[in-house]
Structures are given as C-alpha cells and as structure tokens.
Amino acid sequence: xxxxxxxxxxxxxxxxxxxxxxxxxxxxxxxxxxxxxxxxxxxxxxxxxxxxxxxxxxxxxxxxxxxxxxxxxxxxxxxxxxxxxxxxxxxxxxxxxxxxxxxxxxxxxxxxxxxxxxxxxxxxxxxxxxxxxxxxxxxxxxxxxxxxxxxxxxxxxxxxxxxxxxxxxxxxxxxxxxxxxxxxxxxxxxxxxxxxxxxxxxxxxxxxxxxxxxxxxxxxxxxxxxxxxxxxxxxxxxxxxxxxxxxxxxxxxxxxxxxxxxxxxxxxxxxxxxxxxxxxxxxxxxxxxxxxxxxxxxxxxxxxxxxxxxxxxxxxxxxxxxxxxxxxxxxxxxxxxxxxxxxxxxxxxxxxxxxxxxxxxxxxxxxxxxxxxxxxxxxxxxxxxxxxxxxxxxxxxxxxxxxxxxxxxxxxxxxxx
Amino acid sequence: xxxxxxxxxxxxxxxxxxxxxxxxxxxxxxxxxxxxxxxxxxxxxxxxxxxxxxxxxxxxxxxxxxxxxxxxxxxxxxxxxxxxxxxxxxxxxxxxxxxxxxxxxxxxxxxxxxxxxxxxxxxxxx
Numbered sequence: 001x002x003x004x005x006x007x008x009x010x011x012x013x014x015x016x017x018x019x020x021x022x023x024x025x026x027x028x029x030x031x032x033x034x035x036x037x038x039x040x041x042x043x044x045x046x047x048x049x050x051x052x053x054x055x056x057x058x059x060x061x062x063x064x065x066x067x068x069x070x071x072x073x074x075x076x077x078x079x080x081x082x083x084x085x086x087x088x089x090x091x092x093x094x095x096x097x098x099x100x101x102x103x104x105x106x107x108x109x110x111x112x113x114x115x116x117x118x119x120x121x122x123x124x125x126x127x128x129x130x131x132x133x134x135x136x137x138x139x140x141x142x143x144x145x146x147x148x149x150x151x152x153x154x155x156x157x158x159x160x161x162x163x164x165x166x167x168x169x170x171x172x173x174x175x176x177x178x179x180x181x182x183x184x185x186x187x188x189x190x191x192x193x194x195x196x197x198x199x200x201x202x203x204x205x206x207x208x209x210x211x212x213x214x215x216x217x218x219x220x221x222x223x224x225x226x227x228x229x230x231x232x233x234x235x236x237x238x239x240x241x242x243x244x245x246x247x248x249x250x251x252x253x254x255x256x257x258x259x260x261x262x263x264x265x266x267x268x269x270x271x272x273x274x275x276x277x278x279x280x281x282x283x284x285x286x287x288x289x290x291x292x293x294x295x296x297x298x299x300x301x302x303x304x305x306x307x308x309x310x311x312x313x314x315x316x317x318x319x320x321x322x323x324x325x326x327x328x329x330x331x332x333x334x335x336x337x338x339x340x341x342x343x344x345x346x347x348x349x350x351x352x353x354x355x356x357x358x359x360x361x362x363x364x365x366x367x368x369x370x371x372x373x374x375x376x377x378x379x380x381x382x383x384x385x386x387x388x389x390x391x392x393x394x395x396x397x398x399x400x401x402x403x404x405x406x407x408x409x410x411x412x413x414x415x416x417x
Numbered sequence: 418x419x420x421x422x423x424x425x426x427x428x429x430x431x432x433x434x435x436x437x438x439x440x441x442x443x444x445x446x447x448x449x450x451x452x453x454x455x456x457x458x459x460x461x462x463x464x465x466x467x468x469x470x471x472x473x474x475x476x477x478x479x480x481x482x483x484x485x486x487x488x489x490x491x492x493x494x495x496x497x498x499x500x501x502x503x504x505x506x507x508x509x510x511x512x513x514x515x516x517x518x519x520x521x522x523x524x525x526x527x528x529x530x531x532x533x534x535x536x537x538x539x540x541x542x543x
Contacts, residue, residue, distance in 0.1 A: 118444055118505065215476065222487075228505050231439065231447050285440050287491040287500045291479030295496050377440040 014312035019065035027232035028115030029278035055136025058240035082141035087225030089236035100146035109224035113161040129160035149177030193336040199320025212313025243342035272360025296374035303369040353399035362412035448516040464526035
C-alpha cells in the first residue's frame, strides 16, 4: 500500500489524516521556534526530555495505525515502512538498525538538525542535539517493530548535524515500558468539531484552500527525506507532538512556577506569530501561489482571506474570518483546530482559553495585512520580523471563546492599540 | 545582487534580464528574474527541455522544471516571474554559481526563440 493512499481528509473542517491520525504541515522556522520555546520554559535538559517523549508518543500512534492499515507484521517490514513514512513526511531519511534489545539510528538529513544548521549554523555554535523528534520516532518504530510496550526503548541523540557532526546518531537502549494512552484518531477528532460556519469571503477562501490542499497532496520528502517548498523546509508533522509539548510544558509551569505563566504563554503565542510570518508569508510570496491565486495585491482584505485559506490548506482546521475592520479589528473564528481534540481527550475541559497557537496566528495575520507592503517584495528576514512584532505593539489579541473550555466555538479578537 | 549576460534589445520592447536574490531567499537558495509576459511560453518550455531540464506537471499558470542536479526552475506565465531554486544540498558558497548556470541556460533558451534577440546588446551591469 502506498503511503499517500493512507491519507484522509475531513474536507469541511480542513483537517488531514494519515492512517486516520491527524497531521499538519509546518515549516522549519516554526518547528525550530516551537522547540526552542519548550526549552526556554523548562530548561534544555527537561525540554529535550519532554520533546522526545512527545515525539515518541505521537509516532507510536501514527506508526501503529500505519502498520495495521498496511498489514506490516514482521520487524523488517515495519522498520522499513516506518523509515519510508518518516521520509515521506519530510522529517528526513533515518537509517534504523535495531533489535528488540535496542540498536542505533543515523541520518545526515533530518528536518530539524539540517534546517537548524541551514538557518543558524553560520552564526551560532550549538552543542546540544536538535532532533528530539527523530529520537522519539526511532524509539517508537523499534518498539512497534518488535511488539514492545510503550517506552520499552529509550532513544538518545549523541551526534547531530546541528552541532557540526557529519551525521546525526542515536543510541536505542532498553527502558521500562508502560501502557500507551489511547490514540487521538480521526474518530476522536470528529467528536470535538462543530458544524462549519461561513465567514467573510467564504467562497474565495474555500476555493483557494481546496487548491492548496490539493497542491499539498503532491508534497512529499525527496531522496533525503526532506521537503524544500515555498522557500522553506516543510514537514508533515503530528499535532500530538505540538500539543503534548505545549500543554505538558504549560501545565508544569502552572504547577511549579506560576509567576512565569504569562511569559510562557506569550512565548507559545509567539510561535503562532512565527508560523504566520514565516510559513504563510513565504507561501504568499511563492511562485506557486502566484500561479494558483495571483501576485500579491497589497489589499489587506486579500491578505486576511488568503491567510485563512492557507491555514485550511495546511490542515490547521476550519478558520474563518468573522469580522474585519481595516486597521481596527479582526475576529477569527474556528470550528475546528488541531489542538482541541488532544486537549479535551487528555486533560478534559480547560479552565481558560488555551489555543495559544491560533492566538498568535490571529495577531500576526492582522499585522501582515496592515503593516507589510506586499507589492514591494518584502524580505521576510529576522530583522523584518523583529521590526513588525517586537517594536511598539500595534495590536493585541484576546481569545474570547475556546472549544477547549467547552465554548461552542473558538474565537480570537484582534484590536488596534 | 549579481549580474549575468544580459540581453538588451533596442528602443521599443527593450528587455533587461537580471538575476537577483528572490524576496524569500534563505541562504541564497532562491533566485529570480522576470521575462516579458508576452514570451512564447510553450516554445520556451520546449527549449528548456531540449537544454536538459526535466518538465514536471504544471501548477496553474506555473511551468515547472527540475535540473539533473535537483535544482528547480519555475516559470509563472501569468506574470513573467522566473524562480531558480538551487538544491539545498549545494554548499552555500556554490549556490550563487549554481543559480547563475540556471539563469544562463534560461537566457540562452529565451534568446534563441525571440526574434528581437538579433538586436540584443549588452546592458550595463547592475
């Protein structure tokens, strides 16, 4: 069975699945920022542990579902298929050599390590490995290949391309297993959406989103297992990874360092900003977008509609533009996001709005619409990011409704300051 | 910004082709030039294929090619934009040269099919 045949689409909610496990697309700017946020909140050592555990759990869910759907039963079949899935996702091509007692894994091209070196390598010296996601994947693949319980294998990256090693290398060793939590699959996700609503400019947004979803269906890792598209490295990724890292981190900070919660929440929001600035911005400036939709017009209503379409096209859920008053107010609503099902299933009802990613994304959409001169071919550099988002604030965002809290919809209000 | 053999045509319809870094360029991976939208795109596509580029399925009004080395060339026929994407595995210090090779290939293919090219003369380097 071809991997692409395992894809599924919940079209009216713009949610995508692989073997009925949710997946989305994010770029390396967001992925690196997300991981850095977790480390900033918890410290490097604990951050790495949380990220590795989250990847481990998320890939156990995915690979178990893939193996079942593909009828892969032998260890060799499963390891081979797991490596192909990882490469197909754009996460890199990992060579896995393992038995039920552990083993090794290596790669010269992993999404995180390779992209980190590309982005920062000439300016920053890094000593800690960058590939917790690949470590978690390698552990999960080994466990499932040999029918071992969850966490029976631990993976540690001891060489990393980001730290100027020629290859990334991982050691896989026996550990203490435990029962896995139930998977957050398509059936679970469908329990936590509400019927889609129409927003402003709905017909155009739906049409563009459908075109982008179709384009993304053709995106897959190359011979190195990487995807270079829209002038960024793109990877199909598991919401389970993003959600577990974010919410385990924020809950832990709430329990142990309550004074730090606002700062950590701000960082989580900023990850959403980085996503919109880098991923959405690069999509809007790409030749592919120009061919599908047209060149940037600089009209703010266009930018806002296009961003809603991009969110849907990347599998983020049904984002709609509820209100927009130029330079004053933007209201984004979601009838589904990739966060809600995870949170409600794992933690129950939230006590406050928790959709940090979309909060930051909504603020960034308003900023891109109002403050970027799209027709002048802006350079989406770090300096420009700092100028837009770290100077005097122009807008503020408030999440006024949250499906994680039990509200009927999620709503994000951006107001001018 | 870099310069390359630049076809320039006489007074009317003067065209200047310049290779420059793409607006979204990260570490010199993406480069750009702009062709007249009146270009005979099917003929140019044929010339590029004859020159060794491998066509991929078009995307809307975007004609796409891969080079044997894994680079990409994208032609947006609706706007004339051309993007050269150097393969990410090319070392950073060699990316500009790789982009210049792709640009040269495009320019020569374009010159061969444009009758005005007979009057082409070098344009000042930018």
